[in-house]
Amino acid sequence: MNLARRDVLKLSITGAALATLPIGTLFPARPVQAAYPDNAFQAKEVAKALQDLFGTTDTSAGAVKIKAPDIAENGAVVPVTVSTGMDGVESITILVEKNPSPLVAHFELGPRTAGYVSTRIKMGETSPVIAVVKANGKLHTASKTVKVTIGGCGG
Amino acid sequence: MAKNTIKVRAKIKGDECVVKTLIKHPMETGLRKDKKTGKKIPAHFIKEVVCEHKGEKVCVANWGVAVSKNPYLSFRFGGASKGDQIKISWVDNKGDSDSKTATIS
Numbered sequence: 341m342n343l344a345r346r347d348v349l350k351l352s353i354t355g356a357a358l359a360t361l362p363i364g365t366l367f368p369a370r371p372v373q374a375a376y377p378d379n380a381f382q383a384k385e386v387a388k389a390l391q392d393l394f395g396t397t398d399t400s401a402g403a404v405k406i407k408a409p410d411i412a413e414n415g416a417v418v419p420v421t422v423s424t425g426m427d428g429v430e431s432i433t434i435l436v437e438k439n440p441s442p443l444v445a446h447f448e449l450g451p452r453t454a455g456y457v458s459t460r461i462k463m464g465e466t467s468p469v470i471a472v473v474k475a476n477g478k479l480h481t482a483s484k485t486v487k488v489t490i491g492g493c494g495g
Numbered sequence: 496m497a498k499n500t501i502k503v504r505a506k507i508k509g510d511e512c513v514v515k516t517l518i519k520h521p522m523e524t525g526l527r528k529d530k531k532t533g534k535k536i537p538a539h540f541i542k543e544v545v546c547e548h549k550g551e552k553v554c555v556a557n558w559g560v561a562v563s564k565n566p567y568l569s570f571r572f573g574g575a576s577k578g579d580q581i582k583i584s585w586v587d588n589k590g591d592s593d594s595k596t597a598t599i600s
Contacts, residue, residue, distance in 0.1 A: 376542055381559040417563045439561050440526060448555040450572065454511060457554075458569035462524070462561045 381443050386435055386470060389443040393433065394472075394479060402426070402480025404473045412463065415488040421458040422471040424480070429455035431474045437483075438467035463488045503597035505581050512575035512599055514546065514554075516568045516583055524560040540588055544568060547582040548575055575599055 380392035390397045407421040422432050429449055434457075435442045444461045455473060463469075463486060470483040500519040505512055518541065525538025544556040544566075553572040575581075577599055584594030 376557055381557075419567075421569075436561060441559060441561065443559055444561040445559065446557040447570070448552075448557070449570075450551060450553040452548075452551075452572045452574045453553045454571040454573065456569075456571050457556075458567070459556075460563040460567045462522075462563055 377443075377446065380446070381441060383443060384441065386437055386442045389435060389441075390472065390479075393443070393446060394474065396479070399472060399479040399481040401482065402473065402475075404471050404480050404482035406469060406471050406482055406484040407458075408469055408484055408486050411487040411489065414490055415463040415465070416490075417460050418463050418469075418486060418488070419458070419460050420469060422456070422473070424455035424473050424475070426455055426473065426475040426480070428476040429453070429473055430477075432457050433472040433474075434459070434461060435470040435472070436461065436463050436467050437470060439464050442470075498593065500593045501583055501585070501595040503581070503583050503595055505575075505597055505599040507575065507577055507599060508571075511571045511573050512548075512579075512581075513571050514569065514581065514583075516544075516546075518544070518566050518568075518585060518593075520565060520585075520587065522560065522562060522564045522566060526560075538588060541566065541585045542588050544583065544585045546570070547584075548572065548579060553581075 377393050380389045383389035383392055387397045403426060404424045412418045420434060431449060432447045434444045436444055447457050466487045468483040468485045473480045502517040504515045520541050521539055523536050523539040527536050529536055538560055540560045541558050545552055546554040554570045579599045580596050582596045586592045
């Protein structure tokens with residue numbers, strides 16, 4: 341995956357790519373840090389995003405809680421909180437199945453960090469919100485459908 | 496470098512430190528069109544937010560375009576005490592960045 345990423349970066353010599361490059365290359369041994377998963381963020385399907393991010397799509401329903409509104413009046417600002425009581429949480433990922441690119445956010449958590457993140461996301465239309473928690477090397481998932489009355493990805 | 500874009504509150508609750516952050520950023524998706532010209536507004540979004548406590552990264556967020564404008568982020572971590580410093584920093588897809596250090600209360 342690293343090789344592919346490097347190739348992609350070499351090809352796309354944009355200011356943005358150059359500016360973000362040193363973060364990954366200067367500190368390869370940082371404990372929590374992974375390279376920015378460009379491919380996963382560009383993926384158009386949930387399965388593809390998971391494959392790019394974790395190298396597997398093998399998930400099981402687990403003790404993951406999603407707190408989000410049943411109906412979001414404004415798709416541009418949907419508060420989402422993901423929490424889990426599991427130990428050894430390595431990362432929390434939030435995806436929206438029907439967004440143009442399903443992967444919304446990926447949080448790498450340190451060993452001292454609790455299995456909890458809260459943020460606000462955009463949703464284009466009514467869709468399941470999927471949370472994936474990586475704990476002790478395994479992927480646990482949960483999903484919750486949020487109805488959107490006004491989309492967040494238009495003008 | 497952007498200035499004064501980050502607001503941080505960090506508070507000890509029980510044995511955890513609760514961090515709440517607000518960042519001022521447009522978070523353009525690159526899919527929206529300018530109503531006057533009909534041209535697409537180029538994507539402009541935060542790619543990475545790093546939160547450090549005592550030099551250790553407690554939370555690294557990789558974001559795509561679907562995180563809301565003026566993003567909010569909250570998380571909790573253990574092993575912190577009152578008066579400790581935490582540092583929040585972000586980098587966006589145009590290479591812009593900002594960072595802020597806050598004291599845990």
